[in-house]
Amino acid sequence: MSGNRHVLAYTPNEQRGFSLIELMVAMVIGLVVLSAVTGIFLSSQRTYRTTEGLGRVQESMQFGFELMARxxxxxxxxxxxxxxxxxxxxxxxxxxWWTNWAQPLRGFDNGALAGSAAATDAVQLLLMGEEVVNVVSHVGTVFSVDDTVDFEANDVLMACDMRQLAVFRAGGVDEGANTISHSHTGNCSDILNVLPAPCDGTAPAYLYAQNSVISGLRGVRWFVADNANGGRSLFRAVNGGAREEMVEGVQNMQVQYLQGSDSGSYVDAGGVTNWQLVSSLRIVLTAQSSDAVGTDDSQLVRRLEHVVNLRNRTP
Known part of the structure; x- marks a missing residue:
């Protein structure tokens, strides 16, 4: 018996991998994409650091300027x-200097104020303190007041009504009795009378009536100086006391002054002929970031310019 023999042929599926050239091309494309993504990430990170650093510099300068402007x-x-x-x-x-009420404003050019950095300007001013009390009675050298708040012996105070103002050093301050004495060895007279002269002793004593006002007096200096970190900062000193660091990174302050409301030109402190006529100031602060956060890995430098009007001299 003859029969046909059938032969079953098994052909496995052909499996083929990447060739070396294809693998190299894929790797190159992957590296290009990875490089682009890395570049975008680094650029975004640098931009974020720059924006954040710029924001810190501007915020610090604005904060310092608002305090100084006040x-x-x-x-x-x-x-x-x-x-x-x-x-x-x-x-x-x-x-x-902080008791010389005759000159409540004065400027200094190019490091002329002791303790300020070279080539920077400074401002010195006198202003009313934050504490204000009302006079109940004034007998001899003792004021009875409605509250002694934070006044202490030896403080420089001002008493005023609608006729005159007196600047004196406080003697004893009694919180329990709410009294303030103006008998003090640092005063040239206990007679708080403008006429004929406050210190010649010939005028009758001036007594302030009820509802007269007593306030503190502050002498404030604003200036730029070297700080403890090797850089510069904007500082503030009150009544000859220790300086307070207000804004770190302020490298320079330049101030010009306008005499009278009708004058159109600002001048440096050396050009002011009468400080009593100064009505406004133009202030330029220059600040530098502490870190190299610029787009070219440098420190950011920014300028802030403002004009401040003196309320008590502006019509």
Missing amino acids: DLREAGGNPCDVNLPIANVADQAGAN
Whole structure:
């Protein structure tokens, strides 16, 4: 018997891998994509750091300027009237600039203020303190007041009504009795009378009536100086005390002054002929970031310019 023999042929599926050239091309494409993604990430990170650093610099400068501008606006002010005659019996020898109410504003050019950095300007001003109390009675050298708040012996204070203003050093302050004495060895006189002169002793004693006002007096200096970190900062000093660091990174401050409201030109401090006529200031602060966060890995430098009007001298 003859039969046909059938042969079953098994052909496995052909399996084929990447060739070396295809693998190399894929790797190159992957590297290009990875490089592009890495570049975008680094660029975004650098942009974020730059934006964040710029924001910190501008925020710090704005904060410092607002504090300084608040002091400047109030220079020469008192609780009663800015045009009052003044009986200044405190430190008549002129040992302390912060009691010289006759000059509530003064500027310094190019490091002329002791302790300020070279080639930077500074501002010195006198203004009313934050504490204000009302007079209940004034007998002899003792004021009875509605509250002594934070006043202490030896503080420089101002008493005023609508007729005159007196600057004096406080003697004893009794919180329990709510009294403030103006009998103090640092005063040239206990007679708080403008006429004929506050310290010649010939005028009758001036007694302030009920509802007269007593406030503190602050002498404030704003300046740029070297800080403890090897850079520069904007500093503030009150009544000859230790300096306070207000804004780190401020490299320079330049200030110009306008005399009178009708004058159109600002001048440096050396060009001011009468400080009593200065009505506004133009201030330029230059700050530098502490870190190299610029797009070219450099420190950011920014300038902030503002004009501040003195409220007590602006019509």
